[in-house]
Amino acid sequence: xxxxxxxxxxxxxxxxxxxxxxQSVKKGEMLFGAEQLFKAVYAVKSGSFKAMVPxxxxxxxxxxxxxxxxxxxxxxxxxxxxxxxxxxxxxxxVCVLDIGRLTESGRSTEAIQxxxxxxxxxxxxxxxxxxxxxxxxxxxxxxxxxxxxxxxxTSLRGLGGDRLYLGMSRSDMASYLGLARExxxxxxxxxxxxxxxxxxxxSLMLLSWDGLRQVAASR
Amino acid sequence: xxxxxxxxxxxxxxxxxxxxxxQSVKKGEMLFGAEQLFKAVYAVKSGSFKAMVPxxxxxxxxxxxxxxxxxxxxxxxxxxxxxxxxxxxxxxxVCVLDIGRLTESGRSTEAIQxxxxxxxxxxxxxxxxxxxxxxxxxxxxxxxxxxxxxxxxTSLRGLGGDRLYLGMSRSDMASYLGLARExxxxxxxxxxxxxxxxxxxxSLMLLSWDGLRQVAASR
DNA sequence: AACTTTCGTTGATCTATGTCAATTTGTATG
DNA sequence: CATACAAATTGACATAGATCAACGAAAGTT
Numbered sequence: 001x002x003x004x005x006x007x008x009x010x011x012x013x014x015x016x017x018x019x020x021x022x023q024s025v026k027k028g029e030m031l032f033g034a035e036q037l038f039k040a041v042y043a044v045k046s047g048s049f050k051a052m053v054p055x056x057x058x059x060x061x062x063x064x065x066x067x068x069x070x071x072x073x074x075x076x077x078x079x080x081x082x083x084x085x086x087x088x089x090x091x092x093x094v095c096v097l098d099i100g101r102l103t104e105s106g107r108s109t110e111a112i113q114x115x116x117x118x119x120x121x122x123x124x125x126x127x128x129x130x131x132x133x134x135x136x137x138x139x140x141x142x143x144x145x146x147x148x149x150x151x152x153x154t155s156l157r158g159l160g161g162d163r164l165y166l167g168m169s170r171s172d173m174a175s176y177l178g179l180a181r182e183x184x185x186x187x188x189x190x191x192x193x194x195x196x197x198x199x200x201x202x203s204l205m206l207l208s209w210d211g212l213r214q215v216a217a218s219r
Numbered sequence: 220x221x222x223x224x225x226x227x228x229x230x231x232x233x234x235x236x237x238x239x240x241x242q243s244v245k246k247g248e249m250l251f252g253a254e255q256l257f258k259a260v261y262a263v264k265s266g267s268f269k270a271m272v273p274x275x276x277x278x279x280x281x282x283x284x285x286x287x288x289x290x291x292x293x294x295x296x297x298x299x300x301x302x303x304x305x306x307x308x309x310x311x312x313v314c315v316l317d318i319g320r321l322t323e324s325g326r327s328t329e330a331i332q333x334x335x336x337x338x339x340x341x342x343x344x345x346x347x348x349x350x351x352x353x354x355x356x357x358x359x360x361x362x363x364x365x366x367x368x369x370x371x372x373t374s375l376r377g378l379g380g381d382r383l384y385l386g387m388s389r390s391d392m393a394s395y396l397g398l399a400r401e402x403x404x405x406x407x408x409x410x411x412x413x414x415x416x417x418x419x420x421x422s423l424m425l426l427s428w429d430g431l432r433q434v435a436a437s438r
Numbered sequence: 439a440a441c442t443t444t445c446g447t448t449g450a451t452c453t454a455t456g457t458c459a460a461t462t463t464g465t466a467t468g
Numbered sequence: 469c470a471t472a473c474a475a476a477t478t479g480a481c482a483t484a485g486a487t488c489a490a491c492g493a494a495a496g497t498t
Contacts, residue, residue, distance in 0.1 A: 061355065078340020113332040120339035121297020127346040134354055135397030136280065139455070170476065178354030180456055185477055201464080358485070389446065399486055404447055420494085 024093040031072065031086040031094070038076035040098045044068050047092015048167040050176075051084045060085070062175040065168060067150075068092075069157045074119055089167030134178065142177045143187045144216035147197065151206050162206035191215075243312040250291065250305040250313070257295035259317045263287050266311015267386040269395075270303045279304070281394040284387060286369075287311075288376045293338055308386035353397065361396045362406045363435035366416065370425050381425035410434075 022045070025031065031042055034054055044066050051072075052060040063084055066072050072094075076082040099112075134142065150164055166173075170188075174181040191197045196212050198205040206212070241264070244250065250261055253273055263285050270291075271279040282303055285291050291313075295301040318331075353361060369383055385392075389407075393400040410416045415431050417424040425431070 055355075075340045075343035078337045079344060083344040110332075113329075113336065117332065117335055117339065118297045120336065120343060121294045123343050124294035124339060124346065125298060125302040127343065136274075169474095181476080182457085182478085183455060186455095189477075388444090400446080401448085401487085402485060405485095408447075 020098070021096050022093060023096050025088045025091065027088055027090050029088045031088070032082050034082060034085045036082055038073070038080050038082060040096045041074050041077070042072040042086075043095040043097065044070045044072065045093045045095055047094075048089045048165075049086050049092075050089055050168055050172055051086050053084045060175075062168075062172050065089075065150075065176070067153050067157065069153075071119065074116065075123070077116065089172075139177075139179055139183050139187050141216050141218065142179065143173075143184065143191070144196075144212045146173065146177060147204065147206070148209075148212055148216060151209075162209070164204040164206065166202050166204055239317070240315050241312060242315050244307045244310065246307055246310050248307045250307070251301050252304045253301060255301050257292070257299050257301060259315045260293050260296070261291040261305075262314040262316065263289050263291065264312045264314055266313075267308045267384075268305050268311075269308055269387055269391055270305050272303045279394075281387075281391050284308075284369075284391075284395070286372050286376065288372075290338065293335065294342070296335065308391075358396075358398055358402050358406050360435050360437065361398065362392075362403065362410070363415075363431045365392065365396060366423065366425070367428075367431050367435060370428075381428070383423040383425065385421050385423055 025047065031049065032039070034052075046068055048068075049066040049072065050062050051064040051066070052062050055061045066086070072086055073082055077099075133145065137145070147164070150166075151162060154164060155162075168176075170181045170184045173179075174184045177184070188197070188199060191212075192199050194211070196208045196215070198207055244266065250268065251258070253271075265287055267287075268285040268291065269281050270283040270285070271281050274280045285305070291305055292301055296318075352364065356364070366383070369385075370381060373383060374381075387395075389400045389403045392398075393403045396403070407416070407418060410431075411418050413430070415427045415434070417426055
């Protein structure tokens with residue numbers, strides 16, 4: 001996922017035109033706003049973030065969450081501006097990859113471009129499958145799949161995958177999954193009654209990985 | 220959208236490693252299957268195509284449609300294999316860009332890579348906004364937006380945008396929009412009664428561009 | 439042209455989930 | 469600590485759209 005990072009890691013021959021710096025963010029702080037000019041790509045080091053698009057008449061809609069290890073903002077490279085806003089759900093830190101000038105100059109390394117193509121391609125493929133699944137699934141399936149995806153992502157990053165910290169509110173989840181926040185609440189408490197998860201405040205404990213998988217695949 | 224094509228157009232200095240050829244396809248013919256090894260990118264010259272992902276328990280799900288001018292399969296470049304199947308909705312023709320070897324060799328032109336990055340980036344951004352909107356919209360909004368998007372795409376390609384040929388079946392639309400085919404049918408006939416569209420067989424006539432826009436934006 | 443099969447339309451129900459409303463819990467602020 | 473404010477839960481109710489079913493219209497096949 002972070003091949004660009006590896007190429008740009010200090011001491012390993014940073015390509016010219018790339019600036020790498022660390023930055024800490026407070027809870028609720030905005031990384032960048034939609035329509036803002038593209039300046040950098042961010043790699044999440046710690047904390048979590050949400051991406052939102054401004055909904056026409058209504059309030060903003062959540063289109064994604066980012067966890068440590070994720071890259072934020074790559075697709076801004078194409079349009080010269082970001083297509084969504086990103087806000088920190090909790091205190092954390094990011095690595096800022098200042099590659100805005102890379103595309104301007106045209107002078108760039110093959111390796112980085114290849115890495116970008118790979119990442120973008122993967123994101124497109126992922127999006128396709130996610131879009132497809134979200135639309136046709138009922139509330140139970142969406143939430144089960146959501147929890148599983150979160151758990152998988154955190155476990156891939158090293159931390160034990162069955163203890164999750166949910167930085168986002170129920171409304172954020174609801175917005176992301178296309179449900180009412182009341183429905184999210186109801187389904188989560190039912191999952192708890194059924195022994196699939198254990199839920200206290202912001203922390204979620206995965207009790208039955210398989211049970212959730214069954215729910216997600218059912219119908 | 221087709222910058223790569225311009226670079227690769229015969230007689231204009233085709234970069235080495237790229238093979239360009241024309242190919243005609245019959246109705247129902249498959250361009251490539253999901254999980255198949257990535258070989259080429261296709262540019263639609265005439266006709267229309269649908270992309271499908273194999274749904275686990277259920278039948279295949281439609282994740283997109285391609286019209287003349289669209290590029291098919293770019294995101295396969297990342298994973299080395301396609302992430303969906305593509306089938307022709309009617310007889311047509313495509314330009315095959317045999318750039319599979321381009322990524323292998325590593326020897327490639329900056330221009331093409333930049334073009335690829337741009338296209339992929341645009342696709343990611345588009346996908347985000349589409350996903351976000353589809354989930355929260357009701358049947359009327361989805362269909363109105365769908366028709367408008369189709370009309371816009373065809374009008375951008377030159378042909379008068381208010382006469383559409385719907386190559387896909389109601390089931391295809393339904394699958395793509397996450398609705399039952401009965402609902403698609405009902406909504407379309409209601410749109411017709413309300414004077415928004417005129418519908419006969421496979422051809423759709425846009426009577427009130429603005430009316431549809433209102434429906435799509437409402438709620 | 440006759441047949442078969444697929445596709446589209448329309449009607450009658452049923453159900454999942456949105457909406458409204460009230461209460462409780464959690465979190466920030468003085 | 470007390471107060472105020474935002475988020476979460478729970479219940480009652482309404483409804484958009486799925487599902488089931490029947491039928492009519494195209495389209496492909498012999």
